[in-house]
Amino acid sequence: MIEPKTTSQIAAPNEPESEPGIDRLRILLVDHNAFARSVGRRALHSAGIRSILEATSGREAIEFLGRSVLALDIVFCDLMMPDMDGIQIVRHMATLTAPPAIVFVSGVNEVLLSAAENTARARGLRVIGAIEKPLTHEAVRRALARLGEKPASDGSRSAIDVTPEDLEVALAGDQLRPDFQPKVSLADGSVVGFEALARWQHPNKGLISPGTFIPIAEQSGQISALTDQIMMLSLKQCAAWCDAGMRTKVSVNLSAHMLVDLNLPDRMAHEADRFRVDPSQVILEITESGLFRDDANALDILARLHMKGFPLSIDDFGTGYSSMEQLRRIPFAEMKIDRAFVCGAGKNAKSHAILESSAILGRSLQMTVVAEGIETQEDWNAVHGAGVDLAQGYFIARPMAAEQIPVWLAQWSSQHSAQPDAS
Ligand code: C2E
Ligand code: MG
Ligand code: MG
Numbered sequence: 001m002i003e004p005k006t007t008s009q010i011a012a013p014n015e016p017e018s019e020p021g022i023d024r025l026r027i028l029l030v031d032h033n034a035f036a037r038s039v040g041r042r043a044l045h046s047a048g049i050r051s052i053l054e055a056t057s058g059r060e061a062i063e064f065l066g067r068s069v070l071a072l073d074i075v076f077c078d079l080m081m082p083d084m085d086g087i088q089i090v091r092h093m094a095t096l097t098a099p100p101a102i103v104f105v106s107g108v109n110e111v112l113l114s115a116a117e118n119t120a121r122a123r124g125l126r127v128i129g130a131i132e133k134p135l136t137h138e139a140v141r142r143a144l145a146r147l148g149e150k151p152a153s154d155g156s157r158s159a160i161d162v163t164p165e166d167l168e169v170a171l172a173g174d175q176l177r178p179d180f181q182p183k184v185s186l187a188d189g190s191v192v193g194f195e196a197l198a199r200w201q202h203p204n205k206g207l208i209s210p211g212t213f214i215p216i217a218e219q220s221g222q223i224s225a226l227t228d229q230i231m232m233l234s235l236k237q238c239a240a241w242c243d244a245g246m247r248t249k250v251s252v253n254l255s256a257h258m259l260v261d262l263n264l265p266d267r268m269a270h271e272a273d274r275f276r277v278d279p280s281q282v283i284l285e286i287t288e289s290g291l292f293r294d295d296a297n298a299l300d301i302l303a304r305l306h307m308k309g310f311p312l313s314i315d316d317f318g319t320g321y322s323s324m325e326q327l328r329r330i331p332f333a334e335m336k337i338d339r340a341f342v343c344g345a346g347k348n349a350k351s352h353a354i355l356e357s358s359a360i361l362g363r364s365l366q367m368t369v370v371a372e373g374i375e376t377q378e379d380w381n382a383v384h385g386a387g388v389d390l391a392q393g394y395f396i397a398r399p400m401a402a403e404q405i406p407v408w409l410a411q412w413s414s415q416h417s418a419q420p421d422a423s
Helices: 034-046 058-065 084-092 112-121 137-148 164-172 210-220 224-245 264-274 295-307 323-331 349-364 379-384 402-415
Strands: 027-028 052-057 075-079 101-106 127-132 176-185 191-202 206-208 249-254 282-285 312-317 334-337 370-371 390-392
Touching: 027 034, 027 058, 034 052, 034 075, 034 137, 034 312, 052 058, 058 075, 058 084, 075 084, 084 101, 101 112, 101 312, 112 127, 112 349, 127 137, 127 249, 164 191, 164 210, 164 224, 176 224, 176 249, 176 379, 176 402, 191 210, 191 224, 206 349, 210 224, 224 249, 224 264, 264 282, 264 295, 282 334, 295 312, 334 349, 349 370, 349 379
Parallel strands: 027 052, 027 075, 075 101, 101 127, 191 249, 249 282, 282 312, 312 334, 334 370, 370 390
Antiparallel strands: 176 191, 176 390, 191 206
């Protein structure tokens, strides 16, 4: 049996301040090359990691991964090793009961890195980074920041156990609310609107994200009640902003499951009227993958929403199955390019090509093109260069409670003439 040697407790010179909790993480660094391991070790130390276990081969990595007592949190894994490649390690990790998160590190091209990333995700692993060698402490920090985030929710898994009965209580009380995430113009940084994103503040279970409860609401038939509530709160907020002198737009997500309710357009128009909000200020985002559930009714409802003046937006564009057909049949005013093609587009040639051609398509169909998931200055520059109109993402702001918006707005307006720099 191989005895694990850790390099923990080795202090790095001039260590920068690290995030709380980082020093408790247990890392497995896998690389057959001794020099690459020493560079990696230094980068991990200067990012604040204290406990690093090193594996000099794929075989050794698998041996360590099998020992649950090691309680590993993250594997930094080289992709190309003589005895085993990173994808074979991924295959093994996927069989573990509680696999650690993974960061791919490689000197080979980015196409291979992203293929490995996709394979690991498809096997249900948590990928928090794909880094080109040499490993730097900045790249390590970015990956560690992702570890703190909730995994991107695809609706298929739920870490928090909630039932339709819990949701009913939430809907009857005031546990559900929208957070708002700004959308800004890439041309001049001006704030053009906010997307309302549902949040559930559960009295015992804490804050629950939509990836957990939207699928439950869809399956239990509560999605209409939920949307009505988020819509009502968003309209109320939009009216309050307007009263305070800020006429802006609000985007609300519509589940495709609601496109069977023929009363929806009348109900929405009535609600907008009740709050004295013009329908042109209320963008309805529809995820393209679900549009065809009930073809005739869906088309009927969308056409009537459009007639009543609500701009329609095709959300997560590029991830559905029949995007082109949807664009031809439905009067969309806005295209939201999925973050899969935005985040990291500056580095990934394929993402960039998809981003650029989507933007060209959107603009030639006279749609406003929005890029979501902008996380870095590089992403901002890439979408700006691709001719996208509006930007949304953590680089600009995370979704926040309405009360936090005035402070954010003041900060943003004082900075945006100089920043973000699109050069
Ligand atoms: P979406 O409409 O595509 O919303 C964007 C999601 O991306 C949000 O996740 C947002 O927090 C996240 N996001 C924004 N910027 C970034 C970024 O820079 N990086 C990354 N990694 N993520 C970013 P959230 O709030 O968890 O919502 C997930 C999905 O849940 C939404 O995707 C939407 O499909 C659905 N959803 C949210 N609220 C509602 C709602 O009121 N009704 C319905 N039907 N669906 C909703
Ligand atoms: Mg959306
Ligand atoms: Mg989206």
